[in-house]
Amino acid sequence: MQQLSYFELVGFGPNGWGWALLTATGMTLAVAVCGFLIGSVVGTFVAWAKVGGNLAIRGIADGYTTVLRGIPDLLVIYLFYFGGSAALGAIGSLFGAEGFIGVPAFVTGALAIGIISGAYQAEVFRGAYQVVSKGEIEAARSVGMHRWLMFRRIIAPQVLRYAIPGLGNTWQLVLKESALISVTGLVELLRQSHIAAGSTRRPFDFYLTAAVLYLLITWVSTYLFQRAENHSMRGIRRAS
Amino acid sequence: MKLFKAFGLGLLASALALGGAAAQERTVKIATEGAYAPWNFTGPGGKLEGFEIDLANDLCARMKVKCEIMAQDWDGIIPALQAKKYDAIMAGMNITDKRLEVINFSLPYASTPHGWGVMKDSPLAKLPGTGTTVSIDKDPEAAKKAIEAWKPLLKGKTVGVQGSTVNSQFLEKYLKDVVEIREYKTTEQHDLDLTAGRVDAIFAGHGALKATQEKPEFKDMVITGTGMRGDVLGRGVAVGMRKDDAELKKSFDEAIQAAIKDGTVKKLSEKWFKIDATPQA
Amino acid sequence: MDFAFMKETFLSLLSGVPLTLNLAFTSVAFGTVFAMILALMRLSGVSVLAAVAQAYVFVFRGTPLLVQIFLIYYGLGQFRPALQEWGLWIFFREPYWCAVLALTLNTAAYASEIIRGGLQSVPHQQVEAARACGMSGFLLFRRIVFPIAVRQALPAYGSEIILMVKATSLASIITMMEVTGIAAKLISQTFRAVEIFVVAGLIYLIINFIITRIVMAIEWWLSPHLRRPPAVEPRLEAAHV
DSSP states (O other), X not given: OOOOOHHHHXXXXXXXXXHHHHHHHHHHHHHXXXXXXXXXXXXXXXXXXXXXXXXXXXXXXXXXXXXXXXSOHHHHHHXXXXXXXXXXXXXXXXXXOOSOOOOXXXXXXXXXXXXXXXXXXXXXXXXXHHHSOHHHHHHHHHTTOOHHHHIIIXXXXXXXXXXXXXXXXXXXXHHHHGGGGGGGTOOXXXXXXXXXXXXXXXXXXXXXXXXXXXXXXXXHHHHHHXXXXXXXXXXXXXXX | OHHHHXXXXXXXXXXXXXXXXXXXXXXXXXXXXXXXXXXXXXXXXXXXXXXXXXXXXXXXXXXXXXXXXEEOOGGGHHHHHHTTSOSEEOSSOBOOHHHHTTOEEEEEEEOOOEEEEEETTSGGGGOTTTTOEEETTTOHHHHHHHHHHXXXXXXXXXXXXXXXXXXXXXXXXXXXXXXXXXXXXXXXXXXXHHHTTSSSEEEEEHHHHHHHHTSGGGTTEEEEXXXXXXXXXXXXXXXXXXXXXXHHHHHHHHHHHHHHHTTHHHHHHHHHHSSOOOOOO | OOHHHHHHHHHHHHTTHHHHHHHHHHHHHHHHHHHHXXXXXXHSSOHHHHHHHHXXXXXXXXXXXXXXXXXXXXXXXXXXXXXXXXXXXXXXXXXXXXXXXXXXXXXXXXXXXXXXXXXXXXXXXXXXXXXXXXXXXXXXXXXXXXXXXXXXXXHHHHHHHHHHXXXXXXXXXXXXXXXXXXXXXXXXXXXXXXXXXXXXXXXXHHHHHHHHXXXXXXXXXXXXXXXXXXXXXXXXXXXXX
């Protein structure tokens, strides 16, 4: 058996892992985007709890962010993976459902990332909310806007504007976190690289390829977030 | 309101229909590792292949169920079975007392001895007993002698082994004070570290070691020392299942018996291991 | 929940704490030195140096730490003959040093940004005042710039240390028996994943709580003129994953 060249290994030929790596990159993007969106929803609620909740709710929200930021993400993912379906199974058997209540690795992964990044996004949203001037909120109230309308028309657009840089950071975090999901068996980019490295005994070639693909995603998304930031700030005069 | 009722009824009906369908043709989810050639591994392009993949397909056809085979990291493979991620494990897993405490096993469908893999130029290439096999259960005296004979050569060496396996338990039990044990997540990883020289030897199943030798980078690896069976090394490789899944065990047992009887296991093991790994009665 | 079992687990996991702390602090120490060099390169005004530093930061912040660890440990193993020739193999042979190297390179990228922020936050009036008093060069840096920068950077640096403690859990994947590594081993013996991971999480929480308190104490000690510890939130930095 002849040693394959690098380009045969990662190419699309009969012995190449090209398609597998591309599919896996798609999976990485999919799980990262879903996790990020779940994190946004979680983050919004937690930020709201921290800003407007009563003492008990605020305590819970603070506890959540402290715990999530204090324990390794790898542990959170393991816990979700092993604990998630055990919990669901217990709930299921209460309602008489027998047997298999499996949560696919994709769902566990996206949820775990969502819960972890939610803690970071909550801080981003809270910081951005504090920039929205009190006067605007009072003005909105005085013209008779209700909570939801005010949130939709006044608060959300401004918070989003100031949150974009922070969200960009969190997105990068989520992207890199998705690599940890590989431990649950979801075939995303890192896991596919493992499999290929193990199967071909050529770890350097595959891990390097994975690193380059991650960098590429980072690079493109940094550019997109920068554009979004410029767009959202187009009406704001910045002190220089 | 009416709409809701209709919707609810529809949901209920579809749930019932699903339940009915499941009773007729069960889908059995089988977990494998996908990194333990030739038992189960991932080929170019990411497809699962190997002895157990072929055997699983054969068994499922005999059991008349639909099977779905998925890859799962080895060190979480039993907890995830208990967490109902899948129904069965076929991943070169040996029957041991420790595992029997938490899960159930089918009848064994294969069995190979376990031994050492070292590089040709290593002093360990001369470990005594190469080519012979001994069972710790059947002949404890001979097994003890064989292990004692290794000790002077192994003293102070670093040994790679996959964690949570019968192999790591064997090292813990018999050679803990002699060698430095380093636990890896997959056998592929300790193979890499053997060629990289980070470990002096690896301890694994002979089937896996033979498959490793086939790779061009491992042409200088040799299998040495007495092959070991029994005791913590287990009583053969079998399908792992949850304890409450008696029905599944029954159908797996019947299918395995049939597959051993008509020579399917022999045929498949000769294809993948180049030896007959049919378990001895 | 089985509390007797959890207590036993807690005690066994404690034996991994020294290695966890060792990995975290060794790499933070090396990483800080390296980060200083990177930050000074960025601020040097020499465009080549600045570009190199910037590219370094981009690469190491843009890829998952796990990929970096695998690349250094298994990837470089592929080049053993060359590394042996240069006498570097003694270093790369040990999983401990591979883990420290990966963590160091990674934290240096993040920390250099924190240090750069700290250095840039020094008000230029202060520097001008010092110059007017006749200070210059190293004296100016040592007496004025550095102390102010350290105080500014400290909260963010505290978060960085915590992120490093968390990141050490990834070293378990290359055979290091720190807290997560021991947890994985216990699971393979008992098959009780959830309880063991909960206890492991608790240990990390305790470690990080103590570190947070220590950093806060240093902050308080370094700002005698403020004495009301600033309620500034540490800048949110992406974690090392």
